[in-house]
Amino acid sequence: MxxxxxxxxxxxxxxxxxxxxxxxxxxxxxxxxxxxxxxxxxxxxxxxxxxxxxxxxxxxxxxFEISESAPKLTYTLRREVAVSDRDIKALTSVLDKYGLTNYYVKSVDDHTVRVEVVVSSISEDGIISLTKDDVKRVFDEIARMGWSVESVEESMEEVTWHGIDPSAVTRYVTEIPENIKTRWVLK
Known part of the structure; x- marks a missing residue:
């Protein structure tokens, strides 16, 4: 490099x-x-x-490293009919459409999937404003697609980002939120 x-x-x-x-x-x-x-x-x-x-x-x-203490939401979703690969692709396309990049989808059984979403304020473009309410609106749309939300669990997760230029972080904000820490690691 x-x-x-x-x-x-x-x-x-x-x-x-x-x-x-x-x-x-x-x-x-x-x-x-x-x-x-x-x-x-x-x-x-x-x-x-x-x-x-x-x-x-x-x-x-x-x-350069950025660490963030971010909310993690775990949704358990269920469908009346068996979940197909096409259903999973439609689900992930909605998550992508709204800019959710830090998610994981896992099948639990034929009718149930679990979706973990880390509500991170950091992207390669810098700090963005993504809230739990934004994620809730995404899952409201998913519910209109025929999924029912069986449960929602909330926890916190420490996320560390590498490969982001510090100028991207300072470009749009004058003050970095308290849950985000930046540092240079000298090796």
């Missing part, structure tokens, strides 16, 4: 602070990478040789 460089570069000045040298990170990069004061980083010297010798210092932040 190769590095992708942002289109915008920032100039900074090296200055002395006690016995160390300090570089100022502009607010745009602080926000884009969700950098916080006191965060541990790794500094790596880089050299490129050609007609000239060029040097740089890479500030390695680590691997």
């Amino acid at each position: 190769s590095w992708e460089y942002d289109e915008v570069a920032f100039d900074s000045v090296v200055r002395r602070s006690g016995g160390s040298l300090v570089i100022t990170i502009p607010p745009e990069l602080k926000r884009r990478f969700m950098i916080s004061e006191g965060q541990k980083v790794r500094l790596i010297g880089v050299v490129r040789r050609g007609l000239h010798v060029e040097g740089g210092i890479l500030i390695y932040l680590g691997r």
